Amino acid sequence: MKNHKNSRRKFLQNSAKLSAGIPLLSACSFKTTPESAPAIVPSDKPMKILILGGTSYLGPHQIAYALQRGHSISTFTRGKTKPTVHKELFDKVESLVGDRNDNLEALKGRKWDVVIDNSGRQVKWTEDTAKLLKDNAEMYLYVSSVSAYYPFSDFGPFDESREVRLTPPEGKAYENNKMTWDYGIMKANSEKRTREIFGEDRSIIIRPHFIVGPGDRTDRFIYWVDRLAKGGEVLLPGADDRRVQYVDVRDLAGFMIRLLEQRVSGIFNGSGPGFEMTVPQFVHGAHAAFNSPVNFVRVKDRDFLKENNVFFLCPWILPNEDVKGMPHTSIEAAVAAGLTYRPLADTIQHLYNWWISDAVPQERRTNLATGENAFQGREAAVIKAWKDQM
Numbered sequence: 001m002k003n004h005k006n007s008r009r010k011f012l013q014n015s016a017k018l019s020a021g022i023p024l025l026s027a028c029s030f031k032t033t034p035e036s037a038p039a040i041v042p043s044d045k046p047m048k049i050l051i052l053g054g055t056s057y058l059g060p061h062q063i064a065y066a067l068q069r070g071h072s073i074s075t076f077t078r079g080k081t082k083p084t085v086h087k088e089l090f091d092k093v094e095s096l097v098g099d100r101n102d103n104l105e106a107l108k109g110r111k112w113d114v115v116i117d118n119s120g121r122q123v124k125w126t127e128d129t130a131k132l133l134k135d136n137a138e139m140y141l142y143v144s145s146v147s148a149y150y151p152f153s154d155f156g157p158f159d160e161s162r163e164v165r166l167t168p169p170e171g172k173a174y175e176n177n178k179m180t181w182d183y184g185i186m187k188a189n190s191e192k193r194t195r196e197i198f199g200e201d202r203s204i205i206i207r208p209h210f211i212v213g214p215g216d217r218t219d220r221f222i223y224w225v226d227r228l229a230k231g232g233e234v235l236l237p238g239a240d241d242r243r244v245q246y247v248d249v250r251d252l253a254g255f256m257i258r259l260l261e262q263r264v265s266g267i268f269n270g271s272g273p274g275f276e277m278t279v280p281q282f283v284h285g286a287h288a289a290f291n292s293p294v295n296f297v298r299v300k301d302r303d304f305l306k307e308n309n310v311f312f313l314c315p316w317i318l319p320n321e322d323v324k325g326m327p328h329t330s331i332e333a334a335v336a337a338g339l340t341y342r343p344l345a346d347t348i349q350h351l352y353n354w355w356i357s358d359a360v361p362q363e364r365r366t367n368l369a370t371g372e373n374a375f376q377g378r379e380a381a382v383i384k385a386w387k388d389q390m
């Protein structure tokens, strides 16, 4: 607990430095400026928004943005998942209870201006709610995923005009990676049914990349925030030109609400960070948020990394054939439609503040550092093995 407080103090001191304008990346500058995240002012046309889901990760950030814009919100869930961020806002939210499997009663006979389908995890769920709501809402926003493009077997760019698979392939490729295929195909079919039922001009499809920020229930991106805060010898896997993509949950949430306000239909990737960021740029930029001394140990040898099971340290993934192009999704359409990006420093600061707060159980932090599958627990041994064979 003491260390935890110390690192928080160090971090807060350094935050002050960062806000004084120390540049984060020497090799490239952020395209975004503080003006790209303008103060949120109330909209002159308040909307009634229904969020299917809304209590997990993305939802609370959508709600925070939408309430500031003066909109009113209803959520539809089973009443099981409790928000871990923006909890205080849920007093202002109408909470409807049912089940997307077999109980949509609470949605019947009601009207909303727009619907956001966050929890669309089965094609039938989206089909049923789109059919039920098509005459009772103007627009339907379906939260898909860049996984709709899976497999990423080339370097793209993966833009919205690219054909997506609606059926699984035959044979081993599918059998070996069934879960990933099924998720992408489910998202692609859910998108299709949304557009068929609501009509293309009343549908918005968002395909997010890795969503990062407070409330994340995975430890994928947080791995780096936690690791860089601790400092010391840090294993940095992958080639210098390997790209990194992710999107700050607040940028994504605000983008979605603004599209709905403006009734802009279409398909948009939800990727960032707004320019072509490489692995070294990411780690150096992210580390600039901390005072911890760091010595990066670069390991580019794929065979060594594979042998030592250093594979999935997000936001980048070592380039297996099926995911090598994943950090090459196009951002053009979304940027033209108004997606803005806050700087990496802001994302890291915000996420770390949450990570070390009481909103995250200590057990989760401990597990990331020393749990059974924690890479941090074996990182020093992998570094030693690397040095020994040099």
Ligand SMILES: NC(=O)c1ccc[n+]([C@@H]2O[C@H](COP(=O)([O-])OP(=O)(O)OC[C@H]3O[C@@H](n4cnc5c(N)ncnc54)[C@H](OP(=O)(O)O)[C@@H]3O)[C@@H](O)[C@H]2O)c1
Residues within 6 Å of the ligand: 052, 053, 054, 055, 056, 057, 058, 059, 076, 077, 078, 079, 080, 081, 082, 098, 099, 100, 101, 117, 118, 119, 120, 121, 143, 144, 145, 146, 207, 208, 209, 210, 211, 212
């Ligand atoms: N995280 C990422 O990096 C990422 C990347 C790309 C795309 N996405 C997509 O982003 C979307 C939002 O993700 P998320 O993590 O915020 O939410 P999520 O985990 O997909 O959805 C959880 C929400 O759905 C509700 N829910 C679950 N089962 C339900 C059921 N049978 N009936 C009614 N409600 C149900 C939950 O409340 P109850 O449990 O109380 O019912 C909760 O509010 C997802 O569609 C995901 O596929 C995420």
